[in-house]
Amino acid sequence: MVATAAPTGRFARRSTRGVMLGFSAWRCATFAAGAAGLLIGLLAGSVLLGVLFLAPFAAGAFVRVGGVYAVEWTPVIAHWMVRKHVKQTRYRARPDKPRPAGTLALPGDAASLRFYVEPEANICLIHDPHRATLCATLKVSHPAYALLSPDAQRQRVLTWGRAIASLAQSSACAGLQILEATIPDSGRGISDYYEDFGSGRHGWAEQQYEALLASTATGASTHRTTLTLALDMRQAGAAIKAAGGGLRGAAKVLRDDMAALEYVVRAGELKVEHWLSEAELAQIARGAYDPGVGAGFLTDAPGAKLSHAGPLGMDEMWDRLHHDSGWSRVLWISEWPRIEVPAHFLHSVIFAPGVRKTLCLSLRPKGTSEALRQIQREKSEMVADYRQKRKIGQVEQLSDQQEYNDVLDRERALISGHADIDLSGWIVISAPTEAELDAATKRIERAASQAACETRVLYGRQAQAFVVAALPVGRFTV
Numbered sequence: 001m002v003a004t005a006a007p008t009g010r011f012a013r014r015s016t017r018g019v020m021l022g023f024s025a026w027r028c029a030t031f032a033a034g035a036a037g038l039l040i041g042l043l044a045g046s047v048l049l050g051v052l053f054l055a056p057f058a059a060g061a062f063v064r065v066g067g068v069y070a071v072e073w074t075p076v077i078a079h080w081m082v083r084k085h086v087k088q089t090r091y092r093a094r095p096d097k098p099r100p101a102g103t104l105a106l107p108g109d110a111a112s113l114r115f116y117v118e119p120e121a122n123i124c125l126i127h128d129p130h131r132a133t134l135c136a137t138l139k140v141s142h143p144a145y146a147l148l149s150p151d152a153q154r155q156r157v158l159t160w161g162r163a164i165a166s167l168a169q170s171s172a173c174a175g176l177q178i179l180e181a182t183i184p185d186s187g188r189g190i191s192d193y194y195e196d197f198g199s200g201r202h203g204w205a206e207q208q209y210e211a212l213l214a215s216t217a218t219g220a221s222t223h224r225t226t227l228t229l230a231l232d233m234r235q236a237g238a239a240i241k242a243a244g245g246g247l248r249g250a251a252k253v254l255r256d257d258m259a260a261l262e263y264v265v266r267a268g269e270l271k272v273e274h275w276l277s278e279a280e281l282a283q284i285a286r287g288a289y290d291p292g293v294g295a296g297f298l299t300d301a302p303g304a305k306l307s308h309a310g311p312l313g314m315d316e317m318w319d320r321l322h323h324d325s326g327w328s329r330v331l332w333i334s335e336w337p338r339i340e341v342p343a344h345f346l347h348s349v350i351f352a353p354g355v356r357k358t359l360c361l362s363l364r365p366k367g368t369s370e371a372l373r374q375i376q377r378e379k380s381e382m383v384a385d386y387r388q389k390r391k392i393g394q395v396e397q398l399s400d401q402q403e404y405n406d407v408l409d410r411e412r413a414l415i416s417g418h419a420d421i422d423l424s425g426w427i428v429i430s431a432p433t434e435a436e437l438d439a440a441t442k443r444i445e446r447a448a449s450q451a452a453c454e455t456r457v458l459y460g461r462q463a464q465a466f467v468v469a470a471l472p473v474g475r476f477t478v
Helices: 025-043 047-062 070-085 108-112 150-169 188-197 204-219 237-242 246-267 278-289 291-296 368-391 398-415 434-450 462-470
Strands: 090-092 114-118 123-128 133-141 173-184 221-232 271-275 313-316 321-323 326-335 356-366 420-431 454-457
Touching: 025 047, 025 070, 047 070, 108 462, 114 246, 114 278, 123 246, 123 278, 133 173, 133 246, 150 173, 150 246, 150 356, 150 420, 221 246, 237 246, 246 271, 278 291, 313 462, 321 462, 326 434, 326 462, 356 368, 356 434, 356 462, 368 398, 398 420, 420 434, 420 462, 434 454
Parallel strands: none
Antiparallel strands: 090 313, 114 123, 123 133, 133 221, 133 271, 173 221, 173 356, 313 321, 321 326, 326 420, 326 454, 356 420
């Protein structure tokens, strides 16, 4: 029998192309302003004055701060200062002013979210009126992928690829959000079960098992995996109208995609638990904003409602959030592995011990025609950039050639019948104190580097990113 190698993959390099010669619009504008200042100084007869005009603009266009060119921080800082000035970075619940029925008690722009409970199956759907999406969340469980044989791993990867391709064929699918939440615990559940049902013979095997339990107790954790499927209500407008219109009609259209998702998940040998109800979504939201509640927030409690599940108070800072009983920070996965890695390359991030975190993967499928148009546009821009660089004598970089080859690989895959998706990733880290949050962030950053990924803190956008990455509400962009 010929051994089958475990499946591997490589991600394309994130595009760094800009308006001209790799310069973004902000860098081009800054460089042009500096050149204008230099010209004014020369016309005034003072070279020194021209250089003084040019220096700050050149520094903004060419000096990197936190991995980003300094001038490109301008919109982020301006947006943050405006939000801080109008006091949008501070939230306090107002029990004396109840929210409208059917709304989520969330801060910021997430306050516009609505929920609709399907009467037939008691499934809670989240409606985003601004983005015109309707989503449902499926809870799944699965065995450890790393313990499977290479053949089984390859089958899982192929099945998941077919699932994504089937979603891409549906023009009404807005995207799929995968949340893997890891909550550290004491490990007492396993220990108590062993004490109750162990044989009590105290032989060699049981001694080894007890030693294993003792060694793994510090890294014990509870995992929760959910898939959130979103319907694009604009693209599905005709089907929604035919189904009766409104949220009820949209829910009927979404049920078809929900059934298709269940089928492909079961085909991938994952266990379908159930579609989440309002109380279960409220439990997730409350646990995200108030980690100290833990298992104390029960789904059968009278207060298990989405209208009560938001934070009581939240303060947003430049690089972190303080909400109820915890502190959180959101990291953006800015670069995926550019080398061949196994399908479980994020294992070190998910199983980083002692860190409360949520890994969020957002997949937004693109239709074949749209993807081909985008690829043709990117190819034309790359060829134009290459010709322009040759004219001015700029040396071609290997990264430019690699990026062009990646685009060609995407085109070949589309022609062969595969789907094209936009993949985004975030990691939400939570801790009881600021010091513990900083320590946990360093551990996750090291784990991400072991997974060949690069991460960045989403400065100035922590509140919006927290909603995107920690809550199953079907938002895919910050």
